[in-house]
Amino acid sequence: MKMEGFAHVGLYVNDIQKSLAFYTEKLGFQLIWESVNQCEAGEVLVKFVKSGNSVIELVQFPFAIDRKDGWFDHIAMNVENIDEVMGILKEKGIEFEEGSYTHAPQTFQGGSKWVMFRGPDQEHIELNEKL
Template identity: 35%
Template sequence: MQNSINLKINSIQHIGIPVTDIQASQVFYSRLGFKNVMEQPFTDKDGQGTCVMMQLGDIILELYQLPEAALAEIRTRKHGHVDHVAFDVNNIDEAFAIAQQAGLKIQEEAPVFLQFWKNGCKYFNIAGPDGERLEFNQIL
């Protein structure tokens, strides 16, 4: 058994779900009791998308609609659409340094800033043994 890597994870922060119709998804999750607590556009290599954080108690779902060019792949998925699990951390730079030192498969060169939430957030992803994406996220 290998030694534990102390990334100081607080809790699951959110679960990321790519959607093909952000409005229909908001209505669906609202019917389950979730509330829209944050909505923000974003831009990636394919264009502009939309991210909506839906919350019910301590559960946060990140619903995001990618630009049209990327939606074909999302529509053809057969085994679910959960894209990543995000862990909340207090210090993203410290978590990044620990992950680097541990030799984890980090997907970004450095923590990435997004203008989400009131003051933004920073995140980075690692790949698990089967390629699953695990995000470490700090709301600033």
Template identity: 30%
Template sequence: MRMLHTMLRVGDLERSLSFYTEVLGMQLLRRKDYPSGRFTLAFVGYGDEADNTVLELTHNWDTSQYDLGSGYGHIALGVDDIQAVCDAIRVKGGKVVREPGPMKHGTTVIAFVEDPDGYKVELIQLSSRG
């Protein structure tokens, strides 16, 4: 077995695609409209689905926002230079909600950014996993 994807419901698909592709550097891998169900699925990631876990963005045409609730945590991305990535995210209009620094009760350097729907994305400095 292997993990295939994680799904997020998004209120504005174009805005979310812009964030994940332009701000976080993912590629749009595939996209399909389902008119009879009034939804669109878009898959984004850093490589082909055959070899990589990807993110499914589900846009229900009649829903413009969701209550994220208290159960959702975050998506995590490993990065080589966390400060440079945060700087680049800010330049591209992304929102850094926790600046790079050691995690509480540990040494791993992390930061958090927020997507347009309020989902948190954790950035983890790969060279300093603790």
């Protein structure tokens, strides 16, 4: 058996258009696939967005979701220059969590920097630069 990493991360959202705009316009993801699936309660809207080799599946149900599965703490995205990316995202209205900017020379060979912010449905997102 050969595992090659994640195919995608599924993210349930309340407003798929708002989430799509956030990930494409603010974070630079590209819409790569969209579909409408039917269930008894109506339409399930699905949009896949991609940045580099990272794919997020945005899913909006026609009803409120009662989460029983485990929760991921955050989605981490690789960046080459965290300070530059932060500046660009701040110009787009992204607010970073106070005190979350971390420089950890002991994490990974050569160290790492990271900072956290929130998406439209309060999903936790991390920018991560390996040094």
